[in-house]
Amino acid sequence: MEHPSRRDGGRTARPAAAAHVTSLIDTALAAHQAGRLDAAEPFYREALAVDPTHTRALHYFGVLHYQRGQYDAAASLMSRALKFDRHDAACWSNRGLVAAALGHLDEATICYDQALQLQPDFADARNNFGVALQAQGALNEALEQYRLALTSNPAMVDAHLNIGTVLSRLGRFDEALASYRDVLALDPNLAEAHFNAGNAYHAQGRHNAAIASFERALALRADYAEAHVNLGSLIGRLGDYAGAEAHYRRAVALKPIPTHLVCLGGSLAAQGRLDEEEGFYRQALALDPHYADAHQNLAWLLLKRGDYKQGWAEFALRWRKQDYDAIAVPDLAEWHGEPLDGRSLLVVGEQGFGDHFQFLRFARVLQQRGATVDLCVREPLLPLVERIPGVNHAFSGKPGREYDFWVPMMSVPSCVGTELSTIPAELPYLFADKAKLKAWRRRVGPADKSKRKVGLVWAGSPTFGNDRYRSMTLADLSALSELKHIAWYALQKGPAHAQLADAPPAFRAHDFTACLSSFEETAALIMNLDLVLAVDTGVAHLAGALGKPVWLLLPANSDWRWLEARSDTPWYPGMRLFRQKTAGDWATVVAEVSDTLQAH
The missing domain is CATH 3.40.50.2000 (Glycogen Phosphorylase B;)
Incomplete structure (x- = not known):
């Protein structure tokens, strides 16, 4: 963000009034630059009471609100500033930051573009433009903006760091690591660069290098919760469950957010400490009742205990949007246990081959409830699936007809109320050619x-x-x-x-x-x-x-x-x-x- 500076921005006013406003703004800016936001506020307010059109006062009072997280007020103040001076590149760039903070990414990119038309070598605006594009998934376009920022300011650490992040997301890990080395050449003690490098090494399977990078990040910043989580995840996968638990506990102490709580619960599960893990999933759901990973881990725990009634209910809430979208049939009503007599039902396979083989047994159950059952499964399974008792038709890809309902395959036990004693276990239900x-x-x-x-x-x-x-x-x-x-x-x-x-x-x-x-x-x-x-x-x-x-x-x-x-x-x-x-x-x-x- 462009920080406050002493520069006149008022419109025509009587000399005495203008001098008074300038004195007020100088006082406000001195406090603002020192980080004393509460001390700066009354002087901005008094300056704007004298001259409501003073663009510097409007702009930097908006910056103050942004720093407090008061984004709507910041947007209003900066928009008023731009109404009176549409040629202030810094204000356009800061207005873009506010729009991005409000989640208005399209508006943010328009603001950054305006700033760059006024000042093409404005490195901060270029970098911020890249951040907004990256958040919209336009990774290559973001990469271009970060690189343009470096042409204006080759020592811009944030741009180097952001280039590495985008390259990692594109799977170009060697190039990403080169960018992180550029960052560390400029600032060897930047914990974020070591952390990001650790993530890239981990993605490459270079575990020792990843561990060293995460540990260096934590040596530089002991309260880096995300580094504790990622280091815990890595060493846990390598079999050091106790070490993983220690890092997750530290992350939870620093940031008790749902993600960290679920990681800690998972580390306890890996150690067979089932009685301890449940509480962390419950805490995560208390903070975010829709957190799918917590529902899924809690479901696994309950099902493993044999509590199928509660377990299936939790399992039905397991979906993250990206998972659900991959199998959803949006034009059809999803089945949740309604009567099926005389109705057509599309069962959509999910997850691995083993999951398919285990849950295909429910086709017969659904047919016995009166449904005409079609299955949408992965293509390698079709010949076997077509011979399952209770299956009317099996296919892969998009459905070619209308159905009364559809249901994800692994949600069927929840919909039919399956318990340990009622698992349909009549074998075989698959038959070889x-x-x-x-x-x-x-x-x-x-x-x-x-x-x-x-x-x-x-x-x-x-x-x-x-x-x-x-x-x-x-x-x-x-x-x-x-x-x-x-x-x-x-x-x-x-x-x-x-x-x-x-x-x-x-x-x-x-x-x-x-x-x-x-x-x-x-x-x-x-x-x-x-x-x-x-x-x-x-x-x-x-x-x-x-x-x-x-x-x-x-x-x-x-x-x-x-x-x-x-x-x-x-x-x-x-x-x-x-x-x-x-x-x-x-x-x-x-x-x-x-x-x-x-x-x-």
């Missing part, structure tokens, strides 16, 4: 009583946020390769499949993954096996929905759907759960699996 079943039977060979055919999945997608907890390495399972009565069949896809190259021969004997080009193929292979041994992935849900026996390997802090301390699950009767007792300890789990396999 008959022709593919026969083809895989020829590949796998006939049943062999001396050897059980066991499918193996040891890792999920590395892009999943909690993958490092749920996934293991094939080396973790090496003890199982020594079991002579087991024939292992690799069902592993993705980067983790490469681990087979160094695996014991028993694990490599039956690797058909090159032929598993679709879930249809995987389903047909699974149906020719005796058992699937898997971590918590979509394949485990697929096998469960097909009615195949599944032994599921779970981390200490498992997902909500597996409840607490149970070795079974009401979602898939016959599925057996093997749980870590201590976070990261797969050896004990594998030993238990080995003993159980040998006992069978």
Whole structure:
């Protein structure tokens, strides 16, 4: 913001009155520049009582109101100043800041443009113009304005910092880091630059560099709540739960806002301290009843406890706007449990493949309530979904017809009042293609009583946020390769499949993954096996929905759907759960699996 300066801005007045106004404004400006806003105010008011058209008084009294957060009053005063002097570039720029503070970004860009027409080398106005464009999502246009600001003022720290922020949002992290280095060359002790660099390093997976940057930011500014949160998030993902909790607690002490409260609750959840986490979600919702992340985390906690009545109610409130918009069908009425007899209902899939496989069971429930049920799902699932009992039609993309209602797939349990005792668990509800079943039977060979055919999945997608907890390495399972009565069949896809190259021969004997080009193929292979041994992935849900026996390997802090301390699950009767007792300890789990396999 252009700060107050002593410069005459009055209109024609009697010499004595003009001198008096000038003296008043000089006094006001001296107090204002010293940060004594309350002392400056009466002198601005008296000056404007003598000369209501004095543009400097109007402008800088507006600045004073802006500094107090009184944006409507600031806008009124600056607009009056510009009515009397439309050639004041600084006032146009400050009026733009006020408009932006009020959320009027289009108006802000007009003001900055006016300032720059009057003074093209006005670096502050260029930078502020860029900030407004960035807030509107016009990142490349914002980048251009920041760079133009630097042509006028190459040492402008804010412009360098903002360039780095935009480049990070564009995914150009190396260039962003170069901009942050430019900032630090100008101001080595700017905590924000270290913080932003930490975010860029984190996005690149350069964890040690990110940690060092966040720690430097905190060394420079111990009360930097956002740096505590981001450092806590990073070290928590790396397994330092206690360290993460400490940083989140500090962030909450500094800024007890919903985001920080939910982060702290999540860190307690990661440590299995479920009784402690709930209070932080409740506090977050007391501050912001519509905060979707708090509703979602609270839902997960309640569902994990088995409190399905309250859990589903919270889960129905899980949506952030950007998530909901991705699946919403705005021209249709959303279903919330109304009678369905004779009505058409579109169920829209959401989240991962495993979520789809788990919740597709509800198609039959909806049909039994009288609905004609169509499903909109991801394209790879279509062949399997079309064979589900209760599904009238399945498709991918936009609906081609009208419906009475639509509903997100994972909201159906809330709408039908599902509780632990009423989970629809009639298996199977997914069915493999008959022709593919026969083809895989020829590949796998006939049943062999001396050897059980066991499918193996040891890792999920590395892009999943909690993958490092749920996934293991094939080396973790090496003890199982020594079991002579087991024939292992690799069902592993993705980067983790490469681990087979160094695996014991028993694990490599039956690797058909090159032929598993679709879930249809995987389903047909699974149906020719005796058992699937898997971590918590979509394949485990697929096998469960097909009615195949599944032994599921779970981390200490498992997902909500597996409840607490149970070795079974009401979602898939016959599925057996093997749980870590201590976070990261797969050896004990594998030993238990080995003993159980040998006992069978």
